[in-house]
Amino acid sequence: xxxxxxxxxxxxxxxxxxxxxxxxxxxxxxxxxxxxxxxxxxxxxxxxxxxxxxxxxxxxxxxxxxxxxxxxxxxxxxxxxxxxxxxxxxxxxxxxxxxxxxxxxxxxxxxxxxxxxxxxxxxxxxxxxxxxxxxxxxxxxxxxxxxxxxxxxxxxxxxxxxxxxxxxxxxxxxxxxxxxxxxxxxxxxxxxxxxxxxxxxxxxxxxxxxxxxxxxxxxxxxxxxxxxxxxxxxxxxxxxxxxxxxxxxxxxxxxxxxxxxxxxxxxxxxxxxxxxxxxxxxxxxxxxxxxxxxxxxxxxxxxxxxxxxxxxxxxxxxxxxxxxxxxxxxxxxxxxxxxxxxxxxxxxxxxxxxxxxxxxxxxxxxxxxxxxxxxxxxxxxxxxxxxxxxxxxxxxxxxxxxxxxxxxxxxxxxxxxxxxxxxxxxxx
Ligand code: PLP
Numbered sequence: 001x002x003x004x005x006x007x008x009x010x011x012x013x014x015x016x017x018x019x020x021x022x023x024x025x026x027x028x029x030x031x032x033x034x035x036x037x038x039x040x041x042x043x044x045x046x047x048x049x050x051x052x053x054x055x056x057x058x059x060x061x062x063x064x065x066x067x068x069x070x071x072x073x074x075x076x077x078x079x080x081x082x083x084x085x086x087x088x089x090x091x092x093x094x095x096x097x098x099x100x101x102x103x104x105x106x107x108x109x110x111x112x113x114x115x116x117x118x119x120x121x122x123x124x125x126x127x128x129x130x131x132x133x134x135x136x137x138x139x140x141x142x143x144x145x146x147x148x149x150x151x152x153x154x155x156x157x158x159x160x161x162x163x164x165x166x167x168x169x170x171x172x173x174x175x176x177x178x179x180x181x182x183x184x185x186x187x188x189x190x191x192x193x194x195x196x197x198x199x200x201x202x203x204x205x206x207x208x209x210x211x212x213x214x215x216x217x218x219x220x221x222x223x224x225x226x227x228x229x230x231x232x233x234x235x236x237x238x239x240x241x242x243x244x245x246x247x248x249x250x251x252x253x254x255x256x257x258x259x260x261x262x263x264x265x266x267x268x269x270x271x272x273x274x275x276x277x278x279x280x281x282x283x284x285x286x287x288x289x290x291x292x293x294x295x296x297x298x299x300x301x302x303x304x305x306x307x308x309x310x311x312x313x314x315x316x317x318x319x320x321x322x323x324x325x326x327x328x329x330x331x332x333x334x335x336x337x338x339x340x341x342x343x344x345x346x347x348x349x350x351x352x353x354x355x356x357x358x359x360x361x362x363x364x365x366x367x368x369x370x371x372x373x374x375x376x377x378x379x380x381x382x383x384x385x386x387x388x389x390x391x392x393x394x395x396x397x398x399x400x401x402x403x404x405x406x407x408x409x410x411x412x413x414x415x416x417x418x419x420x421x422x423x424x425x426x427x428x
Contacts (some may be wrong), residue, residue: 018315024402026051026307040407042052043189045218045351045398046376047240050304054243057303058151061296069295070269070286084295087302088285094305095235096226097252101284104251104258107295109217110140111183112236112251115288116213117144119261120234125181127153132175132183132210134159134167135384136194141184142216142384154181161388165192165341169200176208183212183346187219187230189398191382192341193324193351195223202231211257217241220402222320222349223311227252239297244304248297258284263291308401316401320350323399327408334415340385340394350399353380356415359422361395367421368414375411 024030029049032039041049061083067076069084085100091102106112125131131145135158140274147157157175160168168187168260176183188195198214219225220235221242227235228310233259239250253261263270263281281287285338299348308316325345331337331354340353361377368375376396377388384393397411411428 003044010295013304018311018319018401020402020404023311024404026053027402028052028055030402034372034374035370036161040373041411042397042399042402042403042407042411043374043376044400044403045380046240046398047246048221048243048244048400049402050184050243051307053307054245054300054304057300058245058296061299066296070227074323080295083299084293091305092251092252094225095220095252098255102252102255102258104253104285104288105298106236106249106251108238108249109215109236110144110238112214112234112249113141113215114144114249115264116150116236116253116261119264119288120182120211120257121145121148121152121154123260123262125149125152125154128159128179129154129181130177130179131155132157132159132180132205134185135161135324135388136165136189136192136196137184137186137382138215138217139189139381139383140217141186141213143182147238150286155179158384159185159245161192161385163190163341165194166347167194167196169197169204169365172201172204176204177209178208180205180210181209182210186214186217187210187213187225187235188223188349189341189382189385190218190351190398191380191385191394192318192343192353193348193398195348198230198232206231217385218349218351221308221316222313223317239301239304242301242304242308244301245294248294248301249303251363254286259289261288262333263287263290267291269293311374312400317349319401320399321345322410323403323405324348324350324352326405327397327399327411329410330408331415334419340389350394350403353394353396355391355394356418356422359418361393363422364395364415367418368411371410371414373407373410373414390392 027049065079067080069081088103089100092103094286096427159171201295202212211233214232216235220237233254240246270287270290272280272282336357337353367376378393
């Protein structure tokens with residue numbers, strides 16, 4: 001096993017405000033026509049487009065360095081291992097981890113949460129213990145806990161949402177009990193855009209002696225992340241939400257917690273010694289990485305992180321909030337529209353969710369698609385949010401660093417077309 005490489009820092013300077021028009025040149029997928037119109041890609045909470053540098057990194061890896069990691073004593077394997085472990089070190093540095101051993105590569109946020117639920121949950125939960133979730137969670141931060149609760153007899157409890165899409169933090173003192181072992185909460189809601197006050201939640205959770213897992217799928221891509229400042233114990237995120245490839249993501253965990261957890265999956269790479277009736281485990285983080293990993297994905301995710309870091313997550317959030325502010329202002333002009341999430345753009349990242357009375361969200365999305373505007377309609381894998389607001393689906397536009405005010409105008413023009421077809425006058 002190679003020692004971790006020194007992290008590198010990007011050389012370019014951070015700019016205080018970003019220029020989406022200049023950045024768009026880096027994203028080949030944005031330069032196409034869809035249904036006879038220039039593409040306005042407003043589905044970034046589902047996945048983001050990839051800059052040329054990320055695409056190049058993927059291709060270069062396969063063209064020049066392709067080999068398995070940690071295994072072969074030959075040049076290509078050395079290069080692949082260096083790039084793979086170098087990416088880990090860079091990600092660790094980027095999120096403020098103590099070191100690369102605290103960063104486990106996973107397929108994404110979903111696998112990272114399943115890892116903690118199965119491994120930590122399987123060895124720490126028993127009958128009557130409580131796991132605290134929230135109504136805001138993506139299914140990825142609910143179902144893994146349901147599975148482990150069923151196996152261990154633990155009980156799930158939920159913090160509710162208020163009318164404006166914020167967590168009812170006033171419920172925490174009552175919901176956090178001496179039986180609570182862990183709380184799992186999203187950093188940013190994919191369905192509402194709400195940014196949660198993680199440090200405040202962490203303080204309350206730790207006062208009760210419980211652990212805090214943060215689902216950072218919508219956090220790391222849009223928001224500066226420093227796991228120490230957040231005060232959490234686990235942080236899960238995905239590469240594809242921050243301009244990296246699909247099928248790669250990471251789990252950060254405090255070293256002593258990861259160290260005490262049993263492996264999640266068994267196979268090559270994660271062992272020290274294998275005997276007929278027992279095996280011993282490799283050191284962190286390899287104990288959690290069974291089998292040949294997504295090497296190219298990890299290598300390219302680092303390039304995405306470098307790209308994001310050069311722009312500066314603060315500038316990205318500021319840009320998204322200005323687009324959200326503009327979109328909300330314009331959406332409020334539509335008679336009878338129902339908007340979800342906090343009214344103040346400063347409380348959210350680049351997501352706007354809404355519904356019209358007379359047009360089903362799927363019809364809205366279909367009509368917008370004919371205009372070249374890509375948005376999302378449905379429950380956004382957040383059925384508890386839909387249940388809270390008594391709707392089956394919402395329409396969601398989600399912005400990223402390359403989106404412009406003109407694209408918000410395109411969304412509004414598309415909604416005009418929807419209204420002229422359906423004549424929306426009230427709320428759903
Ligand atoms: N959590 C949230 C808040 C999300 O938005 C998503 C994806 O949309 C996930 C978890 C799951 O991420 P992935 O599918 O990359 O594992």
